[in-house]
Amino acid sequence: RKEVEQDPGPFNVPEGATVAFNCTYSNSASQSFFWYRQDCRKEPKLLMSVYSSGNEDGRFTAQLNRASQYISLLIRDSKLSDSATYLCVVNRGDKLIFGTGTRLQVFP
Amino acid sequence: GAVVSQHPSWVICKSGTSVKIECRSLDFQATTMFWYRQFPKQSLMLMATSNEGSKATYEQGVEKDKFLINHASLTLSTLTVTSAHPEDSSFYICSAPDPGRLYEQYFGPGTRLTVT
Numbered sequence: 001r002k003e004v005e006q007d008p009g010p011f012n013v014p015e016g017a018t019v020a021f022n023c024t025y026s027n028s029a030s031q032s033f034f035w036y037r038q039d040c041r042k043e044p045k046l047l048m049s050v051y052s053s054g055n056e057d058g059r060f061t062a063q064l065n066r067a068s069q070y071i072s073l074l075i076r077d078s079k080l081s082d083s084a085t086y087l088c089v090v091n092r093g094d095k096l097i098f099g100t101g102t103r104l105q106v107f108p
Numbered sequence: 109g110a111v112v113s114q115h116p117s118w119v120i121c122k123s124g125t126s127v128k129i130e131c132r133s134l135d136f137q138a139t140t141m142f143w144y145r146q147f148p149k150q151s152l153m154l155m156a157t158s159n160e161g162s163k164a165t166y167e168q169g170v171e172k173d174k175f176l177i178n179h180a181s182l183t184l185s186t187l188t189v190t191s192a193h194p195e196d197s198s199f200y201i202c203s204a205p206d207p208g209r210l211y212e213q214y215f216g217p218g219t220r221l222t223v224t
Contacts, residue, residue, distance in 0.1 A: 095154055095157065098151045
């Protein structure tokens, strides 16, 4: 079983749509959780950290369920510029472990 | 914010040769850096942890004699792919932890290696 699992997609959605991505992780000792965004042929960039109480940053909302070892990302009012691969990331000690990513394509 | 650079950004080499990739933290010191590899349409796979002044620690399945890591200073780590083969062609990315936030990392822009 992979340490961090995501649905690879792709998710093809129209502009303005709401889309949700899910992620599960296997290491119950993990303490830190993130969503990164990666554009084609570029390095990943931190989108947001995920806190136990859930957190929101503009159109993006992240949720964490420790009991189920499950993380989600909700994107509201999708923009064309949101098209990218979204990586679920979990720590293992001082290391970051990446999921395979979920590809999002927003169309006009 | 903190910046991590990599050099070169892309390289093409012949099978059997060695290639060195540099990773630098530009405005902060990094006692630890991480090296990742990403094949097309796959995720970043952690290869090794580079430790300043000591040996690197490698993830399971990564050949330490093939991927030589040197972390000679607090701002520079190098990854040398020795006797490169076409299957080593990949996107290599380094990262360094944020000095103030244990689990957040700054990523370099990556190096695309093509072995012919």
